[in-house]
Amino acid sequence: MDDLVQGLRAYIAERYLDMAPEDLPPDYPLVSNGLIDSFNLVDLALYVEETFHVHIDDTELNANVFDSVYGLAALIKVRS
């Protein structure tokens, strides 16, 4: 697991779910299972923009664009 995946997983697990990062499988479908809500997604998009300088448009905040930690990491890699 690379640093990007680890970092995103820790951010999501601790900030939105109050759980230990290692308890969150990086392929777990977070958006389609509703574990993070649209308010979390807005926050996550800002975090990604500030941290990785990658813009995720608000129209892209849905499970088709990314659904898991892996999915988000892949999106950031493609765009940076």
Add this chain to the structure above:
Amino acid sequence: MLPPGDTLAHILAHHLETAPDRGAVVLMGRSSETHLTVRQLLDGAGVYADQYKASGVRPGEVVVDLLPPGAPLLFAFLGGVLMGAVPCVLPFPTEKLDPVRYRENLTALIQVTHPAAMVAEPALASELREALPHDPAMKAILGCSDDWKEGSGAQVPDLWEGLMRGPQDLALLQHSSGTTGLQKGVALSHTSILSQLAAYLPALRLSDEDVVVSWLPLYHDMGLIAGFLLPLLAGVKLILMSPFEWARAPWMLMQAVSRHRGTLVWLPNFAYNFCAERIPDRALKGIDLSSWRAVINCSEPMYASSHQMFSNRFIPYGIKPEALTTCYAMAENVFAVTQGPIEGRVTIDRVASESLQRRGLAEPEAGGSQRVVEVVSAGPPLPNCAVQVVGEEGQIVGERQVGELALRSDCMLSGYYNRADATQSALRDGWFLTGDLGYVADGQVYITGRKKDLMIVGGKNIYPQDIEQLIGSVPGVYPGRAVVFGIADQELGTEQVVAIAEIDPRHPRGEAALGLDIRRSVSTGSEITLRHVKIVDERWLVKTSSGKLARSANREKFLTEQGRTRIGSESE
């Protein structure tokens, strides 16, 4: 202000006759706007009224509206009003929502309410026709269609059966969410709605120049009354957006106020924090909020810190600090019970924390090193509302003494629909027992907590028993051993939901996996997401002598373990 007329239909007919081409509603999308005049809105409503009538719906019967945000939702609701039916807006199923749970909730509603018709988008309507249990009262589950317009003549108010309804007849039903909420529909008469507006519009100092902006869902009282019927009936313009679009692009609210010179907006407290913290500068380029007369905090516990954050963020864009105000409202009173100052400063009561928590007395701070709680005033009661504070023995308590708030007004519910039992237990000698705890000081009402276990999450009323039931159905959770409660989160400006579930040793399952299953079950079965999930063994949960789980005792235990205080907004 409010035109003459003693039913909703009479007032709509008055607007149609006097100002048919006035802009009534602007539906604001991400990249486009739809403008509807009074005539267009009521023409659209007439099409739905015709469909209800053709399906055999009669005046006085309930029509359930399950449409997503947009013009058809408004037409479907007002169609019910025009033909004298009793419309009721419920949430439509979002993508994440489990269709089985959605149908279970509708079934719970049908068993109590027995609606005559439902209207939904065609795909959902055909699914519901197949899957919902048969109810003899249900005449049709209609899939709305653009073809309905064909053959529908212009609507002449003389033909509206809604004009034949009396002022005491029911105008609409209003529900909160979940199985429990859907079984308790607040039934409101025309008189109650119009009495509410007659008292509330002057308190807002409403004028023809006002423009209401709202992203609130219409299945919520704040959205339905403040964010739809108030501007429509009072004849002021409404800018309406989808709650789903707003949640992903919160700056749409500021763009709407700026572009349409918006003056009045109602928001639940969490939206203050969300807007202040999650709107990037680039989304606010060229925004001018100087027209904003009142931002009204309503429907969940209010924090002084949320007001401060919102002011700090948006004063540079022209909003005045005195625009921030408060309101205490509930569906059982149609909407507002109190209203804070309009274009004046909200009172923040600084009281001693110790005295408030231990003795239920809101003593003004005495200085020194004592801990202080900042309680935000909800303002004085509207002229048509009386508020009493009731102690544990049912006695009226004095100034600054905390008790249950009881309410009496000329705009109260007719009852919980088909629930004489629930109506009876909520009313005592004509007073409605709100379940909210608070005190009165200097004529102003302060809310400090709740008597019931009800949670308010992002402005939505959520019953913990509904969430506990969802968790109880997850394999690996010991049946009946889940407890759910809310805790104040000042950073988010709302309640966070905590679930504690006892693992079933007969179904060994890893704690981490079980925690994820519980979260998924709650997210897809309700309107909330869980922030904290704690998996425990059989020793953790506090039970009463009868073996029942005590929510408040478990909440205390959880907070103690977390090292938190009971009241969120404490400061030294």
